[in-house]
Each structure stands twice: as structure tokens, then as C-alpha cells.
Amino acid sequence: MAAQDIKAEVMDAPAIDRALTRIAHEIVERAKGCQDVVLIGIRTRGIHLARRLADKIRRIEGTPVPLGIIDITLYRDDLRRRFDHPKLERTEIPFSLTDKRVILVDDVLFTGRTIRAALDGLMDLGRPRSIQLAVLVDRGHRELPIRADYVGRNVPTSLQESVKVWLHEEDGLEQVVILERPESLGKSRERP
Amino acid sequence: MTFPRKDILGTQDMDASEISSILDVTESFVEVSTREVKKVPTLRGKTIINLFYEPSTRTRTSFEIAGKRLSADVINISTSGSSVAKGESLKDTAMTLAAMAADVIVVRHPSSGAPHFLAGHVPCAVINGGDGTHEHPTQALLDLFTIRQRKGSLTGLRVGIIGDIAHSRVARSNIFAMRTLGMDVRVCGPASLLPLEIESLGVRAYTDLDTAIRDVDIIMVLRLQLERQEKGLIPSLREYSQLYGLNLKRLEQAKPDVLIMHPGPINRGVEMAPEVAEGRYSLILDQVANGVALRMALLYLLAGGPGL
Numbered sequence: 001m002a003a004q005d006i007k008a009e010v011m012d013a014p015a016i017d018r019a020l021t022r023i024a025h026e027i028v029e030r031a032k033g034c035q036d037v038v039l040i041g042i043r044t045r046g047i048h049l050a051r052r053l054a055d056k057i058r059r060i061e062g063t064p065v066p067l068g069i070i071d072i073t074l075y076r077d078d079l080r081r082r083f084d085h086p087k088l089e090r091t092e093i094p095f096s097l098t099d100k101r102v103i104l105v106d107d108v109l110f111t112g113r114t115i116r117a118a119l120d121g122l123m124d125l126g127r128p129r130s131i132q133l134a135v136l137v138d139r140g141h142r143e144l145p146i147r148a149d150y151v152g153r154n155v156p157t158s159l160q161e162s163v164k165v166w167l168h169e170e171d172g173l174e175q176v177v178i179l180e181r182p183e184s185l186g187k188s189r190e191r192p
Numbered sequence: 193m194t195f196p197r198k199d200i201l202g203t204q205d206m207d208a209s210e211i212s213s214i215l216d217v218t219e220s221f222v223e224v225s226t227r228e229v230k231k232v233p234t235l236r237g238k239t240i241i242n243l244f245y246e247p248s249t250r251t252r253t254s255f256e257i258a259g260k261r262l263s264a265d266v267i268n269i270s271t272s273g274s275s276v277a278k279g280e281s282l283k284d285t286a287m288t289l290a291a292m293a294a295d296v297i298v299v300r301h302p303s304s305g306a307p308h309f310l311a312g313h314v315p316c317a318v319i320n321g322g323d324g325t326h327e328h329p330t331q332a333l334l335d336l337f338t339i340r341q342r343k344g345s346l347t348g349l350r351v352g353i354i355g356d357i358a359h360s361r362v363a364r365s366n367i368f369a370m371r372t373l374g375m376d377v378r379v380c381g382p383a384s385l386l387p388l389e390i391e392s393l394g395v396r397a398y399t400d401l402d403t404a405i406r407d408v409d410i411i412m413v414l415r416l417q418l419e420r421q422e423k424g425l426i427p428s429l430r431e432y433s434q435l436y437g438l439n440l441k442r443l444e445q446a447k448p449d450v451l452i453m454h455p456g457p458i459n460r461g462v463e464m465a466p467e468v469a470e471g472r473y474s475l476i477l478d479q480v481a482n483g484v485a486l487r488m489a490l491l492y493l494l495a496g497g498p499g500l
Contacts, residue, residue, distance in 0.1 A: 071220065074232040074492075085195060085497040088220045124229040 005179045010155050010163070013174035016136065019152035020049065023134055024056035026150050031101055036129065038066045040093065042106040042118050048169040049136055050105035068093035070104075075117035097126030103150075107165040109135040110183070112146030137176055139163045195493040199311040199318040202327035203369040211369055214489060215337050221485040221492070224261055234496050235262035238295040242268045243285070244321065245276070245301045250456050250480065251321050251330070255298050258487035262496070264295075282306060283313055290314040295495045299323075317494040325359050331455050332365035334486040336373070338478050339410060342451060347374040352404050354436060355414030355463055356385045362455045363414060367393050380404035381436060384425045401436050405446040412453040413438050416463045429462055439465035451475050 011019065031037050034057055041050030047069050054065045071089040073079075079086075104118055115133060122131060134150035139157045155163060155178065162183045166175045196210075203211070224232055240259040242252050252268060259266035269289075276285060282301070289297060296317045299307050304324030311318040322328040340346050351370060357363045357379045370377050371394045379390060380398040390397050398404035405411055416432060426432045443450065452464075452474045460466050469476055 073220075074224075074234040079234065079497050082498055085493065088217050088492075090220045091223055120233070124231065125227060 005181060007161065007178045007180045009175060009177050010137070011153055011176035016152070016167075016174055016176065019136060020052055021056055023150045023152060024053050024060060027053070027103060027132075027134065028057055028060055030132075030149075034061045034063055034065055036100050037103060038068065038095070038097065038100045039103050039105055040068045040070050040118075040122070042070055042072060042104060042114060043089070044170055045107040045165055045167055046105045048167050049107060049134075050103075053103075053105060053134065066095050068095070070118055070121050072114060072117040072121055075121045077113055077117065091121065091125075093125060097122060097128045099127070099129045102128040102131045104131060104133045105135070106133070107136050107167075108163050109133070109138045109146075109148050109151075110141055110163075112142045112144040115146045116144050136165055137163055195497065197494070199307070199320075200329055200490055200494065201307050201311060201318065201320045203329045203332050203365045203372070204327065206329075206369065206372065208372050208374075211333070211336065211373060214333055214486075214493070215340055217493060218333075218337050218482070218486045218489040221488040222482070224488065225481065225484055230261050231263055232261065233263045234492060235259070235264035235295075238262075238264040238495050239293065240264045240266045240296045240298065240491065240495075241289050241294045242266065242321070243289070243297055243299045244269065245271045245282075245299070245306075246322070248300055248321070250483070251300065254480070254483045255319075255321065255487050258484050258491055259296075261484070262488055262491055264491070264495075282310065286310045286314050290316055296491060319490060319494070322361055325361055325364075327365045327368075328361040328455075329365050329369075330483070330487055330490065331362050332369045333490075334479060334483040335362075335366055335412065335453060335455070336369055337486055338453065338475050338482045339451070341478070341482065342475060343409070346370075348376070349410065350376040350378070350408045351410045351412060352378045352380060352408040353412045353414065354380045354401065354404065354438065356416055356420060357381050357390060357414070358385045358387045359417065359420070360414050364393075366412065367395055371395070378404050378408065382426055382432070385420070401438075401442065402445045405438075405442070405450070407447060408450060409447065410451045410453060411438065411446065412455075413464050415455065415457065416459055418459070433462050437461075437463055437465065438468050440467055440471075443468065449473060453479060456480070 039050040039054050041047035054067045057065050069092045071091045073086050073088045132149040135148045136152040137155050138148055138151045139155050160182050162179045164177050166173050168174050242255050244252050256266050294316050298319045298321045300321035301323050304326035306323050307318050307320035320329055353363050367377055377395040379395050380401055383399050386397050420426055454476050458464050458469055
């Protein structure tokens with residue numbers, strides 16, 4: 001992937017951290033603490049963001065927050081349309097979801113189909129008291145009636161662009177960028 | 193990665209990375225069977241047909257559960273009471289099912305090569321559920337998954353396969369896959385049940401059980417088909433059991449933490465004593481549980497993504 005593909009940097013490392021700190025405080029504010037709050041990260045980068053949020057909440061409230069991982073591949077609505085089998089990872093939620101306030105965490109909110117799949121997956125695992133959504137970036141262009149409860153940054157984009165979140169756990173750097181090309185149906189998640 | 197095959201017919205031509213990928217995908221399906229709602233919508237609307245020309249409980253039920261947990265529609269056809277009893281040929285049966293838009297046909301047949309024949313005549317995916325004395329790939333893959341789950345990795349492990357090697361499709365599929373993955377394989381049984389050229393597959397053959405099981409990490413025991421006695425290949429079940437039956441006393445020759453496997457069903461007291469089957473190093477029930485996850489993985493890979 002060429003450097004010319006990068007159209008703009010939207011967030012740098014400090015901006016990402018501040019946004020997550022704010023989201024952590026918002027979560028705790030709305031829940032009036034963190035009783036029964038659990039964080040579930042989606043796919044790869046959602047997991048790292050969820051882990052960071054859990055860490056921040058623990059530092060704010062002094063209590064650990066349970067953390068889980070959901071893989072939505074088996075619930076996707078586009079498996080037949082892709083060029084490949086997306087890499088199937090494991091769902092790891094070693095605690096009950098019933099009566100919990102679930103906060104789903106993902107990096108970028110776009111069409112909303114990933115979140116729809118995650119909701120179906122969570123419903124098969126239990127009956128949460130509520131499900132809320134926290135995303136680092138909302139880039140618009142929803143195709144389903146889905147909205148985020150906590151947003152790091154709103155980034156208006158065109159359909160000819162894509163938004164990439166790079167995190168040091170996965171990509172070796174911290175940056176949110178807009179790229180000059182549309183999302184593709186089946187490339188693996190690129191690294192810089 | 194697109195799954196590169198239309199069918200799963202055997203392990204003989206699978207390379208190491210393909211086997212590893214299948215085992216990796218299986219990991220993700222183990223979790224589904226531990227949920228309260230043991231279902232994912234991935235194969236919703238797909239039709240899977242279990243076409244079994246030989247009796248089976250384990251394999252057929254395992255495929256049925258696997259398909260249903262993927263939300264597919266599963267139909268079981270066993271040949272008694274079907275048009276096969278009226279003389280319909282294998283090819284006609286399969287083409288009839290394909291014309292009804294089956295997505296996957298799982299076939300078990302007493303003739304070696306039957307699934308391969310079928311696969312060439314139908315557009316849908318074909319999975320070999322056991323053909324004659326040739327291959328039983330899903331059993332071998334679930335066996336490998338079970339070993340890897342317990343041991344962490346497969347390369348360099350030493351396995352002893354005990355029993356009627358000559359007539360065992362389970363042994364063959366396991367031997368092919370294990371050799372591909374760099375495992376050390378020994379086979380052991382009475383000379384009348386060991387094929388003459390078996391060492392050409394890269395295994396060591398033994399007729400003495402004590403020697404065969406010394407220093408192995410895993411002992412895989414095969415079911416002795418009781419018909420072998422009738423054909424004169426073994427003098428009696430009792431003699432077989434005395435020389436080749438695995439019991440606690442025999443296990444003193446082996447490593448203290450050796451793992452015990454058996455594809456099932458067990459002839460208790462013939463090839464394996466009940467205390468061994470139920471002992472703490474027995475993986476037999478893990479094999480059964482993992483069989484469902486492995487078959488879900490194969491169904492997902494063959495029918496769950498973009499078509500070829």
C-alpha cells in the first residue's frame with residue numbers, strides 16, 4: 001500500500017488516547033459507575049480498544065471490568081459476496097451476558113452491518129440488560145438503522161474513501177487516516 | 193484465502209498448511225457447542241445430505257449435528273428403505289440429489305473410491321464419510337485436532353496405531369496426515385492384519401504390542417471387526433485380546449502419561465479394557481466432541497463462503 005493513498009490524518013496518538021479517556025468517562029457517567037458493565041471488543045482492533053477502555057475505567061472507578069471478544073464472521077451477511085473466506089477467529093466471552101450492560105467496541109462504524117452481526121451474535125449468547133456501542137470513528141453512510149452511543153471522532157467521508165485505524169498492538173503505530181480508495185470486498189486488513 | 197477444494201475426499205493429497213488451516217478453523221467452532229444457543233446462522237438455507245450406504249451412529253450423527261448447528265437443512269438417507277434397495281445406482285442417486293439443489297453430500301460407502309466417483313458427477317461439494325478400506329478423512333482430521341488440543345503441537349510426536357491395519361480406512365487417513373505433519377508413526381497388529389507393503393507409507397510395523405507402545409506419546413486403538421475371526425484372519429477374539437488388547441497392565445510398558453484414542457465404537461474387553469477407555473488419559477470423548485467442531489469447520493469451508 002503506497003503512502004500516496006493517505007489523504008489525511010484524522011487522529012494522532014495523543015488524540016486517540018484523549019478520545020478513549022473521554023469515552024471511558026462517558027461510559028461511567030451514564031452507567032453511574034460500572035456495576036454490571038462489560039466490554040466486548042469486535043474483531044481485531046475493537047479488542048484492543050476495549051482492553052484500553054477497560055483499563056481506563058478500572059483506573060477511574062477502582063474496579064475491574066469484564067472483557068470479552070466476539071468474532072462476527074459466522075454472522076456476516078456478505079459471506080457469499082466476498083472473494084475469500086474472512087479469517088475466522090474465536091469468540092471468547094467467559095462470563096454470562098444476561099442482565100449485563102454490554103458495551104460493544106469497534107474501531108470504525110460505517111454501514112452498520114458489522115454491528116448488526118454482532119448484535120445477533122450477542123443475542124445467541126444470553127439476554128443482556130442493554131447493549132450500547134462505542135466506536136473510535138463514525139464515518140457515516142449507514143445502511144441499517146444503527147447508531148453509536150459513544151463516538152471518538154465523527155469523520156465525514158465519501159464512498160470513494162476508506163478510513164483506517166492503526167493501533168500499536170496490531171500495526172506498530174497509532175494513527176487514524178483517510179485513504180484515497182474505497183473499501184474492498186475481501187482484502188485482508190492492510191498494515192502500513 | 194479461498195478454500196481451494198470443491199470436495200473433501202481424503203487426507204492423502206492434503207499438504208501441511210492446508211491441514212493446519214482446517215484445524216485452526218475448527219478452533220472457532222469448538223466454542224459454538226459450549227453455548228446455550230448452539231447455533232450460528234452461517235449456512236442458513238443450505239441443504240446437506242448424509243448419504244450413508246453403511247450403518248453409522250457417530251459419523252452420521254456428528255455430521256447431522258454439525259450441519260444443524262450451522263443452521264443448514266440436513267437430510268439423512270440410509271439405504272435400506274430407499275430406492276437403492278430397489279436397485280438404483282450410486283450415480284443416479286447422487287444426480288437425483290444434486291438436481292434437488294443439495295449443497296453438500298456426505299457419503300459413506302462400502303466401495304473404495306465411491307466418493308471420488310460421485311464428486312466427478314455432481315456440482316455440489318462431496319465429503320467422504322468413509323469409503324471401503326480407503327480413507328476416512330474427517331476422522332483423521334478430528335484425531336489430529338484432538339491431539340493438537342492436548343499437546344499444543346503435532347510435529348515430532350510419536351503415535352502407535354494398533355489393530356486391523358489392513359482393513360482400516362481410519363488408519364490410512366491418519367497415517368497420510370500424520371506423515372505429512374512430520375509425526376513418527378508405528379503400526380502394530382497380527383501379521384495377518386498388517387499389509388505387506390505398509391512400511392512404504394513411512395511407518396514402522398510391529399507385531400509385538402509391548403515393543404510398539406514403548407515411548408509413544410499416543411496410542412490409537414482400532415476397532416476389531418468381529419467378522420475377521422470368521423474369515424480365519426485371527427484364530428479367536430480371546431487370542432487377539434491377549435496379544436493385542438490394551439489393558440492397564442499392558443500400559444505399564446508405555447509412557448506414564450501416554451494418551452489413548454479410539455475412533456469408536458469400542459468392543460469392550462476385546463481391543464480395549466473399559467478401565468483404559470475411561471481412564472484419565474483417554475481422549476475418546478474429546479474425539480467425539482471435536483468431531484462435531486471439525487465437521488462444522490469443513491461444512492463452513494466448503495459451503496459457507498464464495499463458491500469456487
